[in-house]
Amino acid sequence: MKVLSVVGARPQFVKLAPIAWQLARRGHEHLIVHTGQHYDHLLSQSFFDELSLPPPDVNLEAGSGGQAEQTSRILAALDPVLARERPDWVLTYGDTNSTLAGTLAAAARELPIAHLEAGLRSFDRTMPEERNRIVADHLAALLLAPTTVAMDNLAAEGLTTRSLLVGDLMVDTLRVISDQWAAPGGERPSPSFTGHRGRYLLATIHRQATTDDPDRLGAVVAALAACPKHVRLLVHPRLAARARQFGIALSGGSLRASDPLPYRSMIAALAGADGLITDSGGLQKEALVLGVPCSTLRAETEWPETLQGGWNVLVTDPGELPTAVARPRPAGEPPTPFGDGEAAVRIIDVLASRAHDAPHAQYTIGCGRAAAAEVRT
Incomplete structure (x- = not known):
């Protein structure tokens, strides 16, 4: 299976990490396209270094700018990459301009898209992120939702048959980091703040x-x-x-x-x-x-x-x-609505099982609620 990930911002690198780890572990081909939306070292390269991610196969170097300007630059640079590679899946993550451009470019090339972190809604369409995630969900062939609330949002928009509940990828990454800190010899880093060192x-x-x-x-x-x-x-x-x-x-x-x-x-x-x-x-x-x-x-x-x-x-x-x-800390333990830290395992299972179901130009997903139940957290 050949997978191409389109990423460009801090939260996407965090979600990319467990996907990249699982794809490498299983021997699938994985191409990482960095749009260059975030290019500051602390918001970009440091994440690749700290999360043991391979360097991007392509950096589009889109840089900053308004939504239309930035999205158009990514679109123009990404199209020839997709035309050359023709992956089995194009993965888009979250709700950034990189997500919007990756979705539009893959749809134009009639490539199957899987949207990771699908179904989020703020119900405020003045937010660029809200517009981006709506477009991504309605053009993707496979909608990988992190929570039951996200699944309900997708159902309300008539997207149930393309939706699967898999859990949240950020929990996967947090669990790996926490396990490393808890392991013998592991140590949680101290914040490098200057000045006051109290609470x-x-x-x-x-x-x-x-x-x-x-x-x-x-x-x-x-x-x-x-x-x-x-x-x-x-x-x-x-x-x-x-x-x-x-x-x-x-x-x-x-x-x-x-x-x-x-x-x-x-x-x-x-x-x-x-x-x-x-x-x-x-x-x-x-x-x-x-x-x-x-x-x-x-x-x-x-x-x-x-x-x-x-x-x-x-x-x-x-x-x-x-x-x-100044409000008191809530009593007890926080709720755990985001899954068990195994979202990437479920996602790669689904992608691999559906990678060759249909020609790219006619790709559809048919997996109503019964199929969704198979991959619930």
């Missing part, structure tokens, strides 16, 4: 809805600075650029800015934090898995499972953030 909240801000509005960004930064505990803000390149543009200082009061962290250090920093403040999707989920309370600076989330028991709360008014982060 802290971890924060990340990167979505356009926050960073590109100077009033919104200023209010969020002021709220972070007013939090009752020290806040470590990991500064995404987009945030750094907008803060410079708007003249907003990213340190002051309780707030201290830090560079982004490599993956293992990032997970260690999250595991050691008293709480997470973010507008990211994936980090909400990682916080729940690690049992870290989360405050999400958005009006909605594509991961409603994280809201169970108060482990995650949505904060629409930045002024309410200091109160939100």
Whole structure:
């Protein structure tokens, strides 16, 4: 079986890792196409190094830009790669511009697409990510969903016969990292923060809805600075650029800015934090898995499972953030809606069993709920 993965951003590298490990273990051919959407070392190459991923077979070097500009560059560069390779499966991951471009390019070449992390919905189509994931789900031949909520979303859109519940790939990666830390001789890295070394909240801000509005960004930064505990803000390149543009200082009061962290250090920093403040999707989920309370600076989330028991709360008014982060930690253990850490095993099983079911140009999937039950977590 020949598989081609289209990736380009931090969360996709984390999801790619267990897929790449399983494909290599089973001797399948795997081509990795890096779109270059994230090109900063700490958001790109460090993930390949730390997760023992092979170097990309192709780097499209698309760089940054608006959605239309970036997507069009990826499309133009990816098309000849797909025409040359003609893989049995094109894998797209999540909801980035790389996902959108990979989906459109593969569909134009009539190649079968499997969308990993299918079925997420925030129900806010002003978000580029929401538009991307809807297009990806409706064009893919196989929809690999992480949760029962995602399966329900796909069913509501008439996509049940192409949908399979497999679990969440980020749990696979987290479990491997945790097992390595727990093994004899293993050690969890300490966050490389400077200055204050006591208890802290971890924060990340990167979505356009926050960073590109100077009033919104200023209010969020002021709220972070007013939090009752020290806040470590990991500064995404987009945030750094907008803060410079708007003249907003990213340190002051309780707030201290830090560079982004490599993956293992990032997970260690999250595991050691008293709480997470973010507008990211994936980090909400990682916080729940690690049992870290989360405050999400958005009006909605594509991961409603994280809201169970108060482990995650949505904060629409930045002024309410200091109160939100001061809430007591939920009692007991967090829920476990994202599977058992074996999503990649199920995914490769399904891909291999269906790789040659039909000619590429007429590829369809017929696997209603009965088939889906076979691969449930």
